[in-house]
Every structure is written in structure tokens, then in C-alpha cells.
Amino acid sequence: MAQSTLITVDMTIASVVDRWPDAARIFARYGLSCASCSISKSETIAAGAAGHGGGRIDMNELMRDLNTLADTGKLPANLPAANATAGAGAGMGAPKGMAAPQTGIGSVIAVMSGKGGVGKSLVAGLLAVGLKRRGMSVGILDGDITGPSIPRMFGVREKPAVAGAQRLMPPKSRGGIPIMSMNLLLPGEEEAVIWRGPMVSGAIRQFYSDVEWGTLDHLIVDLPPGTSDAPLTVMQALPIAGVVLVTTPQALATMVVTKAVRLVKQLGGDILGIVENMSYVSAPDGSRMEVFGPSQGLKLVIASNAPLLAKIPIDPEIAHLADTGMIEDYTSPEFDELVANFIAVAPALVPAAAH
Ligand SMILES: Nc1ncnc2c1ncn2[C@@H]1O[C@H](COP(=O)(O)OP(=O)(O)OP(=O)(O)O)[C@@H](O)[C@H]1O
Ligand SMILES: [Mg+2]
Structure with missing residues (x-):
């Protein structure tokens, strides 16, 4: 025709x-x-x-x-x-203002959510841990300048070392994941950062370009919450290859997922997949309680035109490990599923030398 x-x-x-x-x-x-x-x-x-x-x-x-x-x-x-x-x-x-792609960094993957507190940082952390366990090299760039939580989850407190002219060596987690976060540059963990957009994009670009990441298959970026200026600023500062969207079952009703999907599309990005976090709680008898209402898995897939990578339950073990800097010790079948499905949809890795 x-x-x-x-x-x-x-x-x-x-x-x-x-x-x-x-x-x-x-x-x-x-x-x-x-x-x-x-x-x-x-x-x-x-x-x-x-x-x-x-x-x-x-x-x-x-x-x-x-x-x-x-x-x-x-x-x-x-x-x-x-x-x-x-x-x-x-x-x-x-x-x-976008940083030029870095030699050695395969693909930059952003983890995004419509609203705050749905477990975005957790999913960013878990993805990195899971990929590392499967032998890939990964780093985490904490793009949430004003509310960074990645270092705490990994128990990393060390300041980045200075490596030559204006370059920083990111500290590594116990499991060997390099991490860069504003939190590591501030005098105290509780310090608040109040920055305007241009300063945030400057900092993010530097976290990407002026940090010795080494050779990475994936650099996972934890975006700030929301669908407004904050995540947009970070996304526009980095050459992002794909986005993982994190949500909870009740979020679909509030249109936040639709907004997030639209934002990514406007930027010409690809939503690689969706993670439904806090999907249910497993009771001791094996039954599942859907605390935040029934799963919206199918609707999410329709709204985003992207696959559901995993449904992660509310698990006290997650909260405990994340709070005590031990997230790298977490194991669960749902976590394995998330990582396997992510690998299936992840952008084909470009050999570092080809950049
Ligand atoms: N599936 C889960 N089971 C138990 N606790 C969870 C789960 N997911 C996240 N949490 C806990 O909920 C809290 C919020 O998670 P997290 O910080 O990852 O959310 P976020 O979306 O990054 O929040 P923010 O919008 O503030 O950046 C954390 O204390 C985390 O440990
Ligand atoms: Mg967070």
C-alpha cells in the first residue's frame, strides 16, 4: 500500500x-x-x-x-x-546544557516516579545491586540533589577523592558499586540543599562528566520525585538511554503515571518498563493483602506502552536493609524477576570503545 x-x-x-x-x-x-x-x-x-x-x-x-x-x-x-x-x-x-556522552559509560538509565515516596531510590539501588550480581559493571548517580538517599541505603559515607584536575573518584559500596551523590559532598548527612535549576543541572553534569566512573555497562540515575522541573532538569542534563518508571498501585488513579509517561515522551525518551512497588504484603499464611488496592499492572502497561518489569511487595526486610545501609544483602524472587526483565529490555550495550 x-x-x-x-x-x-x-x-x-x-x-x-x-x-x-x-x-x-x-x-x-x-x-x-x-x-x-x-x-x-x-x-x-x-x-x-x-x-x-x-x-x-x-x-x-x-x-x-x-x-x-x-x-x-x-x-x-x-x-x-x-x-x-x-x-x-x-x-x-x-x-x-546536555553533557556529552562519556567514553566508557554504556547506557544511562533514569529511574523516575510521578510522585515521591513510592520507592524510586530503592528500585534504583536494587537494579544496580542486581545487575552487579549478574556480573555487569554499574554505577549509581544520585540525581536527587535536594533529597539524596542512595548513600544511606548503601552505607557509603566516604567523601569522593580528588583524582587529578577537577575530577572526582566516586566512593564504592561494599559490593563495589561506585556512587556519586550530593550527600557525599556535604559536611553533614542532614544538610539541606536549596538550589535553583541551573545549579542543579550544573552539578548533575559534573557528576556525570567529571567523575571517574571507569568502564560501566549501565549508569543508574535516581531522579528527583515528581513530574515538574526537578526531574526534567536532570533528564535534560544527561544523555539518557531509557527510563524505568516506578509507581504504587494507587498512583494510577491520580494521573501521575500518565503525566510521567507524557514527560518522558516529550523528551523523546523510551520507557523501558514499569515497576509496581508496594504491590501487596505477604501474610504468614501465604495469602497476599493488597494494601494500596488491587494491582494496576495491566492498566499501567496500557498507559505507558511499556512492560511491567516486576511487582515488588511491601517487605519489612527491604525497609530494614535500606535503613541500615545493607541493601546489597537483599534477595527475593521478585527482585530476581525485576533484574531479569530489566536485562531483557535494556538498551543493547554499545561496546565502550565504540563511543
Ligand atoms: N517494597 C518496599 N517494602 C518496604 N519498604 C519499602 C519498599 N519500597 C520502599 N520502601 C521504603 O519506603 C521508603 C521510601 O522509599 P524510597 O526512598 O526508595 O522512595 P522514593 O520514591 O525514592 O522517595 P523520594 O520521593 O523521597 O525520593 C524508604 O524508607 C524505603 O526503604
Ligand atoms: Mg528517593
């Missing part, structure tokens, strides 16, 4: 996204993640591409991909990679 041309270059970006919401994702992959901003209301595709892409956008390919979506209702395969236009300074999808 010949491809139709439902979408033409003289249509406004906003009108296309209104009718085909997934088009925002295509625009973002071509360096036009402004698809969601107010300019797009009046800007045509042609003007947007000329203005933000600096003439580097292949219009034929962009229009072909948009019309594939219009024809089939599905995102075309082989879209340009997320952040493919990074570094070229092209468009709002690759903000000037």
Missing part, C-alpha cells in the same frame, strides 16, 4: 500532536521536542525543523515516519535513537 500523506509540512506541530499524540515522540527523536510547548501552536513542521534543527533534519524521513504513524497508528521501527541529535545543539530535544 502506498503511503498516504495525511501529514504535510505546512501543518502546525500542535495540530499533528493533538490528533496523533505519539507524534510528539517522533518529533522529539528528530530534535523537535518542543512539540509540546506553546510555540508549536503556531509553528508549522517546516518552520520548526528549519528553526530548531539548523537544517540538519532530514525532512523526507521525518515526514515518512509521521505518515507511517498516521497510516498505521503505530510508531515506526528504526526511529532515530533518543538523543541522537545531542551534542549538535539541535533543537530543544538536545539542550545545550
Whole structure:
């Protein structure tokens, strides 16, 4: 069937996204993640591409991909990679403030949640522990500058050592996971940081670029909670390959998941999978109590178009180990499932030398 041309270059970006919401994702992959901003209301595709892409956008390919979506209702395969236009300074999808990809770091994976306290830091920590156990090299960048909790979970207090000109050696957990967190740079663990966006993105970029991470398969980034400026600032500062979304069963009702999904799409990112945390409590008789209501697993998959990686129960052992810096000792079948499923969806590892 010949491809139709439902979408033409003289249509406004906003009108296309209104009718085909997934088009925002295509625009973002071509360096036009402004698809969601107010300019797009009046800007045509042609003007947007000329203005933000600096003439580097292949219009034929962009229009072909948009019309594939219009024809089939599905995102075309082989879209340009997320952040493919990074570094070229092209468009709002690759903000000037984004750190250049680091030689040696395979993929940067962000762990995100719509709202706070759902176990995002815990899932970030567990993912790193699980991948390490399976022989991969991983590091954790605590992107929650104002509420860092990763060092405490791993029992790491050591300050990063200075390694040559303006470079830092991240301290390692007992299990050998390098960790970088604002918490490790402050005089006291309870110290509060009140920073504005530009300072936060500066710090995050430095945590990525000026830290001796060594060779990593994955760098796990614990994002700040919410769907507002804080996680956005961090995501825009780093070349993120994929996002793991953490939620609890009751969160779907409050639309936070939908908001988080939209935010990731606007940035042209990929949601690799969803983790439903605090799904249930196992009673001594083996029965399951769904404290926060029934699992929303299926709805989550529909809302995010991404697989459910695991349902993690409320487990007093988790809370205890996380509070005492012993998270690396945790084992459970659900945890194994999370790690196995993550490996199945994780972006193909680019050999470090290929960067
Ligand atoms: N499945 C679980 N079972 C028991 N305790 C849990 C579980 N998940 C998280 N917790 C505990 O709940 C608290 C909040 O978890 P965590 O800090 O990971 O959430 P968060 O989403 O990162 O929070 P914030 O929004 O503040 O960054 C922690 O004390 C953690 O140990
Ligand atoms: Mg946290």
C-alpha cells in the first residue's frame, strides 16, 4: 500500500500532536521536542525543523515516519535513537546544557516516579545491586540533589577523592558499586540543599562528566520525585538511554503515571518498563493483602506502552536493609524477576570503545 500523506509540512506541530499524540515522540527523536510547548501552536513542521534543527533534519524521513504513524497508528521501527541529535545543539530535544556522552559509560538509565515516596531510590539501588550480581559493571548517580538517599541505603559515607584536575573518584559500596551523590559532598548527612535549576543541572553534569566512573555497562540515575522541573532538569542534563518508571498501585488513579509517561515522551525518551512497588504484603499464611488496592499492572502497561518489569511487595526486610545501609544483602524472587526483565529490555550495550 502506498503511503498516504495525511501529514504535510505546512501543518502546525500542535495540530499533528493533538490528533496523533505519539507524534510528539517522533518529533522529539528528530530534535523537535518542543512539540509540546506553546510555540508549536503556531509553528508549522517546516518552520520548526528549519528553526530548531539548523537544517540538519532530514525532512523526507521525518515526514515518512509521521505518515507511517498516521497510516498505521503505530510508531515506526528504526526511529532515530533518543538523543541522537545531542551534542549538535539541535533543537530543544538536545539542550545545550546536555553533557556529552562519556567514553566508557554504556547506557544511562533514569529511574523516575510521578510522585515521591513510592520507592524510586530503592528500585534504583536494587537494579544496580542486581545487575552487579549478574556480573555487569554499574554505577549509581544520585540525581536527587535536594533529597539524596542512595548513600544511606548503601552505607557509603566516604567523601569522593580528588583524582587529578577537577575530577572526582566516586566512593564504592561494599559490593563495589561506585556512587556519586550530593550527600557525599556535604559536611553533614542532614544538610539541606536549596538550589535553583541551573545549579542543579550544573552539578548533575559534573557528576556525570567529571567523575571517574571507569568502564560501566549501565549508569543508574535516581531522579528527583515528581513530574515538574526537578526531574526534567536532570533528564535534560544527561544523555539518557531509557527510563524505568516506578509507581504504587494507587498512583494510577491520580494521573501521575500518565503525566510521567507524557514527560518522558516529550523528551523523546523510551520507557523501558514499569515497576509496581508496594504491590501487596505477604501474610504468614501465604495469602497476599493488597494494601494500596488491587494491582494496576495491566492498566499501567496500557498507559505507558511499556512492560511491567516486576511487582515488588511491601517487605519489612527491604525497609530494614535500606535503613541500615545493607541493601546489597537483599534477595527475593521478585527482585530476581525485576533484574531479569530489566536485562531483557535494556538498551543493547554499545561496546565502550565504540563511543
Ligand atoms: N517494597 C518496599 N517494602 C518496604 N519498604 C519499602 C519498599 N519500597 C520502599 N520502601 C521504603 O519506603 C521508603 C521510601 O522509599 P524510597 O526512598 O526508595 O522512595 P522514593 O520514591 O525514592 O522517595 P523520594 O520521593 O523521597 O525520593 C524508604 O524508607 C524505603 O526503604
Ligand atoms: Mg528517593
